Amino acid sequence: MSVLVSIGDFSRMTHLSIKALRFYHDQGLLEPARIDPATGYRFYEPAQVPVAQVIRRFRDLDMPLDQVRAVLQAPDLETRTKEIISHLTAMEARLAEMQMSVASLRTLLEGPQARPAVEFRSIPATPALAVQATVTVEESWAWGTGAFEEIYGRIAGAGLSPAGPGGALFPAGFFELEQAELTAFVPVDEAPPADGRVQPLTIPGAEAAVMLHSGPLGDIDQAYGALGTVVAERAIGVHGPIREYYLVPFTEPDLSRHRTEICWPVFQTA
Numbered sequence: 219m220s221v222l223v224s225i226g227d228f229s230r231m232t233h234l235s236i237k238a239l240r241f242y243h244d245q246g247l248l249e250p251a252r253i254d255p256a257t258g259y260r261f262y263e264p265a266q267v268p269v270a271q272v273i274r275r276f277r278d279l280d281m282p283l284d285q286v287r288a289v290l291q292a293p294d295l296e297t298r299t300k301e302i303i304s305h306l307t308a309m310e311a312r313l314a315e316m317q318m319s320v321a322s323l324r325t326l327l328e329g330p331q332a333r334p335a336v337e338f339r340s341i342p343a344t345p346a347l348a349v350q351a352t353v354t355v356e357e358s359w360a361w362g363t364g365a366f367e368e369i370y371g372r373i374a375g376a377g378l379s380p381a382g383p384g385g386a387l388f389p390a391g392f393f394e395l396e397q398a399e400l401t402a403f404v405p406v407d408e409a410p411p412a413d414g415r416v417q418p419l420t421i422p423g424a425e426a427a428v429m430l431h432s433g434p435l436g437d438i439d440q441a442y443g444a445l446g447t448v449v450a451e452r453a454i455g456v457h458g459p460i461r462e463y464y465l466v467p468f469t470e471p472d473l474s475r476h477r478t479e480i481c482w483p484v485f486q487t488a
Contacts, residue, residue, distance in 0.1 A: 222252055222261040232270040239270075245283055247273055247290065281305050311359070314473065319436055334441065336448050337428045341461075341481065344382070347372055347410070348403035348419040355396040359435070362386065365402035366468045368416050376410035383479075385463040387421070401459075402468075424458060426481035430465075434473040441480055449482050458483035 229236050242248040243260065248270055250260035262270075269290070276286045285305055292298035349365040366384055373380060382405035391398035401419070409418035427449050431441035449455045465477040 220251070220263050220265075222263060225250070225260040225262065228262040228266070228270070231264070231267050232274065234270055234274055242270075242273060245287075247283065247287060276305075279305065279309060315359075315436060321434075321437070325437065325440070334429050334431075334444060336445065338484070339426050339428050339481070340486075341424050341426055343423040344403075344405045344421045345407070345409055346403040346405045346419055346421050347416055348401050348421070349415050349417070350399055350401045350419075351415070352397065353392075353400045355392070358392075358400065361400070362402055362468055366404070366464075368414070369402065369404045370467070370469070372410065372413055372416045373404060373406060378406055378408060378410065381405040381407045383463045383465050384468060385421075385461055387459040387461050389459045390457075421461075424461070424481065424483050425456075425486050426461070427454070427484050428479055428481050431478045431480060432476070434476060435478065436473075438478060438480070441478075445480055445482050449484060454484040456483050456485050 223231070225236055225239055228234075229239060232239075234242075239248065239260070243250060248266065251263040251266065252261045253259070254261070273286060273290070276289065281289075285301055289298050289301045292301060347369050349369060351361065351365075353361045369384070370380070384402070384404040386403070387401040389398040389400075392400065401421075403419060403421055405421070412418060427445060429441050429445040429448075431438045460483065461481045463479040463481065465479060466475050470476060
């Protein structure tokens with residue numbers, strides 16, 4: 219007969235609270251070895267300690283319960299490793315975002331920065347390959363990365379080259395409601411046929427006030443604030459999507475190298 223320990227002793231052995239153990243039982247992550255039918259008391263086997271410790275470490279890393287369950291129920295090592303790597307990648311992205319936010323806050327606390335130069339530009343209509351989807355603010359970075367990977371992959375697969383830097387259109391609803399249909403695009407001289415969600419599209423022309431933002435997108439709101447101030451002071455803003463052009467490809471992993479042109483729609487000023 220196997221050795222059984224009470225839920226209290228198992229809690230001390232695993233550093234998981236009784237409340238947490240009951241919760242993991244209810245979620246089907248860690249079921250007791252035996253439940254007394256008369257008292258309802260839960261009992262565990264010492265062999266369950268490593269599983270409990272793995273769950274605790276995954277939860278310390280903010281792994282969602284569904285993903286913890288997928289890891290524990292993985293049929294093989296490859297599947298288990300894939301789930302863990304997926305979570306670690308997401309954690310690294312969140313850490314990078316937090317580091318960008320900290321650096322941005324330090325910059326703000328240092329006081330007002332010199333206002334970047336503003337250029338007024340007439341942007342012609344441009345044939346492009348594009349991906350469009352309704353996206354929330356929280357989803358936008360991951361969505362943009364995937365969209366541009368598909369677009370550039372489609373261009374390379376067709377034996378073509380981009381005709382200019384990739385960009386994105388942001389309707390007003392994206393900023394006001396934190397969700398809108400975004401358009402990620404890369405200009406091309408000759409668009410190949412549609413493939414999956416990558417579609418040929420003509421990006422409309424516009425008159426725009428343009429400001430260059432250097433560095434991570436995490437503090438691009440400062441450039442937006444400065445550019446919007448110029449547009450407001452001159453009372454030249456018009457309705458239409460703001461567009462960004464990524465002079466360094468959006469997929470560049472070194473965020474410090476990013477260079478982004480922000481184009482705020484205005485009426486003809488010339």
